[in-house]
Amino acid sequence: MLKIENISKTFNPKTITEKIALRGVSLHLKPGDFVTVIGGNGAGKSTLMNSIAGTFRVDTGKIVIDGEDITKWPEHKRAKYIGRVFQDPMMGTAANMQIEENMAIASRRGRVPTLRWSSAAEQREFIREQLKTLNLGLEDRLESKVGLLSGGQRQALTLLMATLVEPKLLLLDEHTAALDPKTAAQVLGLTNEIVNKRKLTTLMITHNMRDALSCGNRLIMMHEGKILIDVGGEEKKNLSVKDLLEMFERAAGSEMNSDALLLS
């Protein structure tokens, strides 16, 4: 479904703040793969995600989704195939607009907007049904502005919006990191439910090793702009946090030094 071939990205090249973020990363995702991505700060996880989403162009390499080369496509064009949930709960929804308006926009992802009325009455029932699946009571607050919702509610809504039109690829960029533990667990549960039920091809960054192990069918660990570890299937199922750390030390030749990763 997703084929990344040898992509690299350097920020601020040839300046004092030069940062090589990706060094020739290749990654193939089969349809229905749910891949979790871990790695310390600056490992290149978010850069990988943003490269796929098209926030910027990669320096070298190729990105192909479902046989279509999207390497040179701008961000908005890629949205036709890609659903996204951001780390910042504020980023995935329009705060000043109603829940219904946000959902209506998401229901047209990848389609050229027309002069038809945006919040059509015949669509309202569909939107309400979809919101019901979140179990947050949002179906009774269609006209509330999204800005009134909590971070967790907004993240759940963003997740629903990102999958409303079935994406060929779902990108989750540490989408539970900004939430309190209980809400984070709820949003993660919802993520598993949606992704597993609909067999969505998914790439999920997380800071939490346990989540990375418990979710999905494949795990990759990044380090200094490269994919260091790539485990899937049975091997991943039997993996513990301790095994993972040992694997990292063997592969990187150094100790895991990211506090955030260890403490979580």
Added chain:
Amino acid sequence: MDLIIPTVSQGLLWSLMAIGVYITFRVLDIADLTVEGSFPLGAATAAACLLAGWSPIPAMLAAGFAGMLSGVVTGILCTKLKIPALLAGILTMIALYSVNLHIMGKANLSLLQIDTIFSLYAVPDFTAATMILLVGAVVVILTGVLCYWFFGTEIGAAIRATGCNPHMIRANGINTDNTIILGLLISNALVAFSGALVAQANGFADVGMGVGTIVIGLASVIIGEVLFGTRSFKNCLISVILGSIVYRAVIAIVLQMGMPPNDLKLFTAILVAIALSMPLFQAKLKKRGVGQYVKD
């Protein structure tokens, strides 16, 4: 008493400009200074067309079209060429000063000797002042309804979302460059249309008549929001129109009270500065209130 009709009329004619400022300042979240040039651009275009023998409606449509072009120029400067929006607006505004002089051929055109939208369709028993009020009201209602419809459509919703959260709307497949350009186009079309109306009502177009347009627009938007609310888009549109009328009333009152007309712009600027800084003071007051509550 005899000031009421002209005050409301001026408020109505200028309210189209205020709606234009509302679209950029509030909907797109851009402070667009193009309006300082597109307002006289509309006046100049309409005046030149009228003097060339056009009838008022085509002349005003030409003015609106010229406004659209000016909005597109600013839009391309700030999206495709990545010039900060504030500076992009200033560049277009300065360029328009020369353009306006070219259109008019001189700094000032008088429209007193020719038919305007207000005199051409005059109703026998109505005075000139009443005609301005009547035409103004019709045009403002039509424009308001059209704006309400447009910003409720899929394209309109995309423009509103662009101003609110560009990341979100790009992730949903909308090219934000296009929505920004389109928003600026609509805004400046309204501003130029307003300029065309004001020129005809006042009987002249002047190259300097755009000075302070942005501040008057902001004053109308803010006064309207404070006095008449911001619950929904419809509510906001009505607030802006009423805000423009209240602004004219305030000006009429302070002039009546003896303020020299030369101080008008200073007065408006101070008014807008105070209004724009209100959220800060409100937050401070609220904080103090909460602090006291905790102490108690």
